[in-house]
Amino acid sequence: MSTISNGPWQKNPALAWREIDDETVIISPTENVMHELNETGSFLWKKIDGCRTAAQLAALLAAEYEVTPGAALADTEALLQQLVSSKLLVPAGTATSGAPR
Amino acid sequence: MSATAQPGASPVMDRLIARTVRKHRPLSVHFDLTYRCNERCVHCYLDHENHGELTTAECLAVLEEIAKVGTLFLTFSGGEIFLRPDLFEILATARRLHFDVSLKSNALLVTAERAARLRELGVRRIQVSVYSDNPTVHDAITKVAGSLQRTLAAIPLLLEQGLQVKLACPLMKENLMAYRGVMALAERLGVPYVLDLTITPMMDGSGGPLTHRASTAELLPVLQDPALHACHAQATSETAGRAEVLPPSLGSGVTSGMDSFAYDDLPCSAGHNSCYISPYGDVFPCVQLPQAAGNLRRERFGDIWYHAPRLEQLRAVRESQLPVCSRCEIRAYCERCPGLAWMEGGDMLGAYERACQLAEQKAKLAGVANPVSALHARQAPGVIQAPVKRENGAFMPRLN
Numbered sequence: 025m026s027t028i029s030n031g032p033w034q035k036n037p038a039l040a041w042r043e044i045d046d047e048t049v050i051i052s053p054t055e056n057v058m059h060e061l062n063e064t065g066s067f068l069w070k071k072i073d074g075c076r077t078a079a080q081l082a083a084l085l086a087a088e089y090e091v092t093p094g095a096a097l098a099d100t101e102a103l104l105q106q107l108v109s110s111k112l113l114v115p116a117g118t119a120t121s122g123a124p125r
Numbered sequence: 126m127s128a129t130a131q132p133g134a135s136p137v138m139d140r141l142i143a144r145t146v147r148k149h150r151p152l153s154v155h156f157d158l159t160y161r162c163n164e165r166c167v168h169c170y171l172d173h174e175n176h177g178e179l180t181t182a183e184c185l186a187v188l189e190e191i192a193k194v195g196t197l198f199l200t201f202s203g204g205e206i207f208l209r210p211d212l213f214e215i216l217a218t219a220r221r222l223h224f225d226v227s228l229k230s231n232a233l234l235v236t237a238e239r240a241a242r243l244r245e246l247g248v249r250r251i252q253v254s255v256y257s258d259n260p261t262v263h264d265a266i267t268k269v270a271g272s273l274q275r276t277l278a279a280i281p282l283l284l285e286q287g288l289q290v291k292l293a294c295p296l297m298k299e300n301l302m303a304y305r306g307v308m309a310l311a312e313r314l315g316v317p318y319v320l321d322l323t324i325t326p327m328m329d330g331s332g333g334p335l336t337h338r339a340s341t342a343e344l345l346p347v348l349q350d351p352a353l354h355a356c357h358a359q360a361t362s363e364t365a366g367r368a369e370v371l372p373p374s375l376g377s378g379v380t381s382g383m384d385s386f387a388y389d390d391l392p393c394s395a396g397h398n399s400c401y402i403s404p405y406g407d408v409f410p411c412v413q414l415p416q417a418a419g420n421l422r423r424e425r426f427g428d429i430w431y432h433a434p435r436l437e438q439l440r441a442v443r444e445s446q447l448p449v450c451s452r453c454e455i456r457a458y459c460e461r462c463p464g465l466a467w468m469e470g471g472d473m474l475g476a477y478e479r480a481c482q483l484a485e486q487k488a489k490l491a492g493v494a495n496p497v498s499a500l501h502a503r504q505a506p507g508v509i510q511a512p513v514k515r516e517n518g519a520f521m522p523r524l525n
Contacts, residue, residue, distance in 0.1 A: 038247050040225035042197040044150055049141055049197060051225045053249040054287070058137050 028104045033113040034074035050112055059110060064089060065103055074116040078104055143387035145398035149440065150195040151430055153399040155412055158184065158215065159204035160404055164231055164267040168297050168337045170325050171204065178404040181211040185218045187402065190426040192222040199224040207234035213242055220247045227252065233272060235279035244286035251283055252291045257303035258310045266299050280314060292318040296347065297337040304347060326468050328415045341482040348486055392463045396439040410439055414464030442474065449476040453499035458491065459484035476500035
């Protein structure tokens with residue numbers, strides 16, 4: 025199993041973000057960088073709650089959009105990898121300051 | 126499914142601005158929590174008496190509403206925000222709702238504990254007013270003895286917590302040549318700064334603060350200074366090389382971020398993807414355009430934002446249709462503000478003297494031969510300008 029699959033992940037509490045018309049803009053204040061997620065990325069972002077694993081998130085994606093479970097898992101893991109690399113996600117239960125509970 | 130932006134180069138920011146302008150989403154909100162202040166700056170445009178500020182519960186309800194309609198960039202200002210005893214409760218709610226939070230303050234009430242709390246809550250930036258690096262000059266403007274010393278003592282506390290600090294220095298007669306000192310101070314602190322030539326009338330339209338405004342001629346040494354770039358925010362050596370750094374103008378009432386192509390033919394962002402909320406719940410297109418579109422004690426934000434006639438009228442305005450300014454040959458040098466056009470000239474669509482004078486000075490400095498604004502061209506010899514009163518009380522037209 026990949027590291028990403030191990031999850032679960034939670035949103036970095038230091039972030040600012042907003043979904044605007046199905047796309048999500050995320051600001052990482054410590055890095056001072058802005059990111060954006062498209063509609064499916066935004067869908068997954070909303071489902072990341074510190075509890076769900078990559079497989080569970082992929083199942084939600086497959087159920088919402090017309091995509092095979094395998095493709096959904098691959099896409100989900102790829103996105104999670106990007107989000108973790110960018111420090112937008114952190115392992116669940118590891119971050120407490122900077123923000124929203 | 127994702128893209129990482131380089132807002133310095135602005136692809137994500139430009140897309141975001143374009144999208145929010147096109148769909149009229151209130152991306153940026155400037156929320157003044159109080160007009161009360163612990164300084165009495167000579168140029169201030171506010172009435173510092175409390176005429177019934179929004180309560181804590183009302184403020185929190187406003188935050189819930191603007192989060193729902195898509196606001197991301199939220200600037201809390203005043204007055205002095207630290208005079209609100211519920212400031213941290215408001216900030217905590219703002220961060221729980223995932224806003225990108227910036228503050229404006231004189232920092233007199235910032236302590237190590239408060240700076241740490243700001244960091245814990247995830248406040249990203251704080252803009253601090255500094256009028257000079259000379260205490261005599263600064264304190265004479267704020268009318269508070271020792272204020273510069275206290276402000277400068279607070280800045281390291283904020284920086285130690287990792288907050289982004291920016292110095293803001295409005296320039297007026299009293300501190301016109303102090304900008305070099307503020308620039309040097311910013312350099313020493315390792316923070317960006319913004320110099321602002323805008324001194325506005327009081328929000329009720331009375332002109333008291335304008336007596337402190339430097340004339341165009343007095344501003345010449347500033348406009349000519351090669352160290353400045355039209356008084357826009359300067360990057361520090363640290364930030365200059367970082368392509369990802371967010372534009373410093375975001376969420377700021379000082380600079381508009383109007384350099385984005387997304388604003389195209391619009392006079393400014395006010396009412397298109399940004400607005401202002403007063404401590405009393407009035408919703409204005411901008412702090413410099415104090416025409417209330419509605420009040421949050423009587424209406425929901427979304428109803429005001431999407432349906433107020435005043436905002437709909439504002440959204441219909443295009444630069445290319447301005448009666449005078451659209452024909453101006455030196456428009457490229459002008460920083461015309463619709464709010465100041467209204468406050469100083471009585472017509473949001475009109476030209477006003479201050480902007481024309483500054484545009485002519487800047488055009489001249491840029492090498493334009495004999496630059497004349499469209500307003501002044503209309504007033505040129507041979508054009509009827511105004512009636513002149515005769516001794517007998519009748520009026521006659523005069524060729525100027």
